[in-house]
Amino acid sequence: MEQLLNDYTLRTVTLGTAILGAVSGALGTFAVLRRQSLLGDAVSHAALPGIGLAFILTGSKASLVLMVGAGLAGWFATAIVLLITAGTRVKYDSALGLVLSVFFGAGLVVLTYIQRYPNANQAGLDSFLFGQAASLIVADVITMTILGGVALAALLLFWKEFKVLAFDPEFAHSLVLPVRWLDIGLTTLLVVAIVIGLQTVGVVLMSAMIIAPATAARQWTDHLGVMTLVSMVTGALCGVGGALLSTSISNLPTGPTIVVCATGFVVISMLFAPLRGIIWQRIRRTVQNRELRSESVLLDLFELARTHDDLTYPHMEPALRVIHPQRGTLYRQLRRLQGKGLVQMHQNGAWALTPDGVRVCDQLRKDRIG
Amino acid sequence: MSTFQLEIQLVATVVAAACALPGTFLVLRRMAMMSDAISHAILPGIVVGFFLTGNLSSPLLILGGAAAGLLTVVLVEWIRKTNRVREDAAIGLVFSSLFAVGVILIARFARDIHLDTDAVLLGELAFVPFDRLILAGRDLGPQALYAMGMAGILCLGFILLFYKELKLATFDRALCATLGFLPGILHYALMGLISMTAVAAFDAVGSILVVALMVGPPVSAYLITNRFGYMILYSVALGMTASIAGYWIAHLLDASIAGCMAVMVGVQFAVLFCIAPEQGVLAAWKRRRHQKWQFAIKMLVIHLLQHEATPEADRECRMDHLQDHMAWEAAFAEGVVSRAVSQNFLNTVGEYLELTTEGRELAREAIIHT
Numbered sequence: 078m079e080q081l082l083n084d085y086t087l088r089t090v091t092l093g094t095a096i097l098g099a100v101s102g103a104l105g106t107f108a109v110l111r112r113q114s115l116l117g118d119a120v121s122h123a124a125l126p127g128i129g130l131a132f133i134l135t136g137s138k139a140s141l142v143l144m145v146g147a148g149l150a151g152w153f154a155t156a157i158v159l160l161i162t163a164g165t166r167v168k169y170d171s172a173l174g175l176v177l178s179v180f181f182g183a184g185l186v187v188l189t190y191i192q193r194y195p196n197a198n199q200a201g202l203d204s205f206l207f208g209q210a211a212s213l214i215v216a217d218v219i220t221m222t223i224l225g226g227v228a229l230a231a232l233l234l235f236w237k238e239f240k241v242l243a244f245d246p247e248f249a250h251s252l253v254l255p256v257r258w259l260d261i262g263l264t265t266l267l268v269v270a271i272v273i274g275l276q277t278v279g280v281v282l283m284s285a286m287i288i289a290p291a292t293a294a295r296q297w298t299d300h301l302g303v304m305t306l307v308s309m310v311t312g313a314l315c316g317v318g319g320a321l322l323s324t325s326i327s328n329l330p331t332g333p334t335i336v337v338c339a340t341g342f343v344v345i346s347m348l349f350a351p352l353r354g355i356i357w358q359r360i361r362r363t364v365q366n367r368e369l370r371s372e373s374v375l376l377d378l379f380e381l382a383r384t385h386d387d388l389t390y391p392h393m394e395p396a397l398r399v400i401h402p403q404r405g406t407l408y409r410q411l412r413r414l415q416g417k418g419l420v421q422m423h424q425n426g427a428w429a430l431t432p433d434g435v436r437v438c439d440q441l442r443k444d445r446i447g
Numbered sequence: 448m449s450t451f452q453l454e455i456q457l458v459a460t461v462v463a464a465a466c467a468l469p470g471t472f473l474v475l476r477r478m479a480m481m482s483d484a485i486s487h488a489i490l491p492g493i494v495v496g497f498f499l500t501g502n503l504s505s506p507l508l509i510l511g512g513a514a515a516g517l518l519t520v521v522l523v524e525w526i527r528k529t530n531r532v533r534e535d536a537a538i539g540l541v542f543s544s545l546f547a548v549g550v551i552l553i554a555r556f557a558r559d560i561h562l563d564t565d566a567v568l569l570g571e572l573a574f575v576p577f578d579r580l581i582l583a584g585r586d587l588g589p590q591a592l593y594a595m596g597m598a599g600i601l602c603l604g605f606i607l608l609f610y611k612e613l614k615l616a617t618f619d620r621a622l623c624a625t626l627g628f629l630p631g632i633l634h635y636a637l638m639g640l641i642s643m644t645a646v647a648a649f650d651a652v653g654s655i656l657v658v659a660l661m662v663g664p665p666v667s668a669y670l671i672t673n674r675f676g677y678m679i680l681y682s683v684a685l686g687m688t689a690s691i692a693g694y695w696i697a698h699l700l701d702a703s704i705a706g707c708m709a710v711m712v713g714v715q716f717a718v719l720f721c722i723a724p725e726q727g728v729l730a731a732w733k734r735r736r737h738q739k740w741q742f743a744i745k746m747l748v749i750h751l752l753q754h755e756a757t758p759e760a761d762r763e764c765r766m767d768h769l770q771d772h773m774a775w776e777a778a779f780a781e782g783v784v785s786r787a788v789s790q791n792f793l794n795t796v797g798e799y800l801e802l803t804t805e806g807r808e809l810a811r812e813a814i815i816h817t
Contacts, residue, residue, distance in 0.1 A: 114536040115480050122655070165726050170535075171666045174479035175716060178659035182709020185655075189703040207550065281487060282550075285543035288536050296531060328555045333547035340544035347531055355529060 086211070087324055093213040093221055094316030094335060097274040100225035101283075102290035102312025103232060104270035106305045107263055109291040110243045115170070116155065116264075118284035119177040121271050123154030125184025125280055128205055129191055140217040143205075144224065144272045151268045154180050181280075208279030210320060210331030221273045228269045231262070239263050240301055278332040289339035290315065296350035315339040371410040372441060374401060375419060378430055379438040388435045391427035454576045456694050458591050459708065462648050463660050463686030465599030468606055469641045470661030471679045474669060475617050480535070481520070481638070482661040484542035486645040486654035488519040490549030493646065494557065509594070509646045516642025519545060520635065572694075572704040575651050591651040598647040602640050606679070609633065614675055656705040660686050663712035670716075670723040689715050743783040745813045746773065748792055751802050752810035766798045 108117055124147035131146025132138065154176050161172040204212060232239065241249040242259045249256050267287070274283050294308035319335030348356050377400050382390045394407070401407040411428055414420040419434035430438065473479050492515025496508035519541050526537040580590045587593070606613060616623040616630040623630045641661070648657045668681035693708030700707065721728050750772065754763035762768060769780040784800065787793050792806035802810070 109533075109536050112533060112535055114533070114539045115483075118480075118483065118539055161720070164728050164731070165670060165720065165723075167666055167669060168474075168477050168479075170477050171474045171479040171662055171669075174483055174658055174662035175666050175713070177483065178655050178662065178709050179713030179716075181655045182659055182703075182706040182713070185703040185706030186697075186700065186710060189706065190700070193701065282543050282547055284539045285547070288539040288543075292532050292536050292540060330550055330554045333550040333554075336543055336547035337551065340540065340547075343532075343540060347526075347529065353531055355531075 087320070089215055089218055090210050090213050090324075090331070091317050091320040093218045094210060094277055094320045094331065095313040096218065096221050096225050096316075097277055098286065098290065098312030098314070098316030098335070099309040100221075100228055100312075101270045101274055101286040102294070102308035102310070103229055103305050104267045105287040105289075105291035105312070106294065106301070106308045107232075107239060107243055108267050108287050109295065110301075111263075113264075113267070114288045115173055115284070116158070117267065117271055117287035119154060119158065119173045119180075120151035120268055121275060121280045121283035122177045122184075123180035124148070124151045124272060124275055125181055125205065126150050126187050127153075127184075128275075129184055129187030132191060133187070140276060141220045143276070144220065147205075147275055148268050148272045150180065151271060152265060155264055155268065204279075205275055206280055207330070208275070208277050208282065208332035210277045210323070213277060217276065224269055225273055228266045228273075231266055235259065235262065243301075278335060282332050282336045285336040285339055286312065286315075289336070289343050293339070293342040293346040296346035296353045311339070311342050315342060367413075370406065371413050374407065374410040375414055375430070375434060376438060376441060377401070378420060378428060379435070379442075382430060389429045389431065391423045391425075391429035393425075393427045397428070451576050452694075452698075454589050454592070455572050455704070456691055458575050458589060458595060458651055459572060459690035459694055459704075460687040461592060461595040461599055462652050462656075463664070463690040463708075464683045465595055465602055465644050466648065466657060466660035467664045467682040467686035468599070468602040468679065469637060469644060471665040471668070471682050472613065472617055472637055473641070473661060474665040475675075475678075479662045479666075480538055481523075482641065482645070483658045484519050484523070484538045485516040485638070485642050486649065486657040486661075488542045488545040489513070489515050489642065489646050489649060489654070491515055491545050491552060492518075492549075493649075494549050494552045497557065498552075509643065512646030512649070513639060513642040515545060516645060517635070517639055520638040520642075571653075572651055591647075594647040595651065598640075598644045602644060605636065605640055609636075613637070617675075652705050652708070656709055659709035659712045660690070663709075663716060664689065667712075667716045667719045670719045670726040673725075685715055686712075740783065740786055743775075743779070744787045744790070744792060745809065747783055747787060747800075748802060748806045748810040749813055751793065751800055752807060752814075755802060761799075764800045766795070766800060 105117070108114060127146040127148070127150025128143050129146075130150070131143050134146075135142050158169070158172045158176050161167050161175070162169050167175075238249070238254055238259050241252065241254065242256065242263065246256055246260075249259070271283050271287065274286050278286055290308040290312035291304070293311050294304045294306075297307055298304050315335050315338040318338045319331055322338070323329040323331040323334045346354070348354055351357060374397070377397060378392065379388065381392050381396060382388045394411075397407060397411075401410075411420060411422075414434070415422065419431060419437055420428050421431050422428055470482065473482055489512035492511040492513070493508050495515075496505070496511025499511070500507045502508075522541045523534065523537045526532050526541070527534045532540070575591045576589050578590045580587045580593055612623070612628045612633060615626070615628060616633045620630050623633075644661075645654065645657050648660075652660075664682040664686035665678065667685050668678045672678050672681060689711040690708045693711040694704055696702075696711065697704040697707035719727065722730075724730055747769070750769075751764050754760050757763075763772070766780065766784060769775050769784075770777055773780070775783065784793070784795065787806070788795060791803055792809055793803055794801045
């Protein structure tokens with residue numbers, strides 16, 4: 078912590094990764110809900126030629142210039158994916174794969190062209206491939222903050238519209254909302270979020286920053302606003318955690334560390350989130366199964382007693398075992414029921430319902446039939 | 448052309464063919480993005496394989512990579528089955544975290560070896576001829592040629608052997624399962640082949656070109672044929688031509704070979720996207736235009752049929768009346784009439800329009816069918 082406050086570079090990097098985590102977390106929420114998770118992957122790969130071309134055209138390595146180039150290329154790639162899926166029978170996934178690889182290939186061509194450029198200033202462009210968090214400077218962070226701030230403000234401004242668009246585009250249409258423009262707008266915001274992170278996390282891993290925080294957040298809540306907030310916080314935490322971890326351990330690259338943190342969040346959320354968590358669901362199911370099993374033993378005892386005049390008529394265990402062949406289970410259930418005071422054991426080892434047990438059985442039978 | 452160049456092209460065409468074969472299935476099964484996922488996720492497998500053997504050219508590396516590829520498939524399937532994360536998000540999460548783990552492993556433990564993340568992602572075809580297979584003192588040609596050749600032959604053998612089962616599993620998974628052909632096993636076998644091909648190819652062409660060659664040629668072939676067998680053949684042919692064309696363009700521009708090949712894959716698609724006989728944009732435009740005129744002609748003959756031999760015929764069946772009645776522009780009305788005349792559906796007598804027998808027939812048919 079002390080190091081964080083004193084070390085200038087570390088502070089810059091951590092701030093940058095936190096901002097990128099928060100912005101991609103927020104926009105990722107919508108991408109994941111709209112089944113555009115892999116669009117992020119395509120956009121980030123497709124940004125590469127944009128970065129190269131922006132450098133060739135301007136000769137500048139200022140992050141704003143490169144980000145604009147990356148954004149335009151990413152946006153163009155999205156438009157082509159739409160054009161392909163709308164114009165032919167080619168499916169969305171194929172269009173994504175095609176555009177992603179072709180744009181990336183074009184990016185490689187541009188980068189190799191730049192390498193032969195007489196300008197020695199090109200070094201560092203390939204850091205976009207895997208990201209170079211350590212190269213973040215204050216100017217970069219300011220650019221990221223402004224772009225991210227604008228994107229988040231736009232998200233907030235059109236919150237209602239985007240919400241309708243994400244969950245029920247047809248309904249949005251019936252409200253006479255400009256669905257097409259909203260779609261383009263939201264996708265543009267996603268492109269902005271991706272572009273902000275490219276320099277830090279790199280082309281390949283940026284898609285994880287879009288998907289992971291949102292997927293983790295999804296497990297904890299069914300409310301869009303809460304999900305977006307949780308996703309932003311998760312993203313920011315991953316960013317900070319990744320940056321801190323990678324400085325405290327040598328040879329630990331920042332981008333991949335952030336991604337591994339984010340994956341960790343997803344795994345924890347999938348396992349432990351209160352309602353959707355796999356662990357809780359297992360526990361709930363086990364409890365329910367046990368409940369059902371002991372209910373069925375109780376009802377069987379009731380059925381057997383019904384053949385006599387007395388509903389609390391005792392029966393020996395073998396009679397019950399005809400219905401419940403697993404001796405251990407049967408015995409456990411009888412003990413449980415006994416503990417609840419619903420059955421009792423007579424001296425001769427026979428089991429009978431108590432008056433309480435009879436009442437519960439009546440209620441159960443009514444519930445099940447009703 | 449030197450042997451050197453010949454060998455590069457030979458390897459490239461073999462890679463293209465080996466990728467296009469299983470790629471066809473990916474595209475048809477809407478799993479194109481799995482190629483992206485697998486080709487990235489093999490990285491940690493290769494790294495672990497390297498740690499175990501200490502040798503970068505050991506066949507164990509291929510096994511490790513293929514295992515990591517299969518692990519991706521299994522994990523994606525497993526996450527999807529929990530019903531907590533959608534498939535696209537699951538794909539994005541799994542491959543990016545595996546890739547991140549690979550990058551971290553390399554950065555921390557394998558800094559000083561040739562296994563470099565750039566090489567995995569980008570490949571370097573130009574170096575392929577330097578890595579030669581030497582057996583009993585004899586130079587048998589580049590090693591990559593044999594690795595890729597093996598992968599290609601395995602793919603081809605698998606497809607030939609299980610052609611009809613694969614076809615069935617691809618187009619009607621439910622029927623395939625009903626008939627007892629185990630689509631699940633076929634699926635994993637196919638994914639295993641894809642992983643293996645991706646691993647064998649990554650060293651030579653890089654993972655992105657693997658995606659381009661697995662998705663691009665089959666998507667292009669999908670535009671020009673409706674037959675499964677032809678689609679496979681066309682994809683292989685398209686992939687091979689793209690790689691040779693890409694090589695020579697890279698030669699001309701002195702740029703990345705893999706990048707140029709990916710771009711050529713994109714160019715192929717763009718061309719077919721425009722001019723494909725049925726699926727192409729041009730063909731669709733022509734079809735729509737034709738339909739527009741044919742529809743107008745039908746409307747015209749129906750109109751004429753309704754009014755011919757009635758008292759209003761003189762007023763209704765006139766050229767100049769069409770603008771009012773059909774709300775057609777004068778030029779459009781003229782176009783419709785001249786097309787109808789040339790197709791022998793009506794005759795013009797001055798301004799008066801007179802149906803021919805064919806015209807009446809067409810009108811009656813149109814009325815019945817609408």
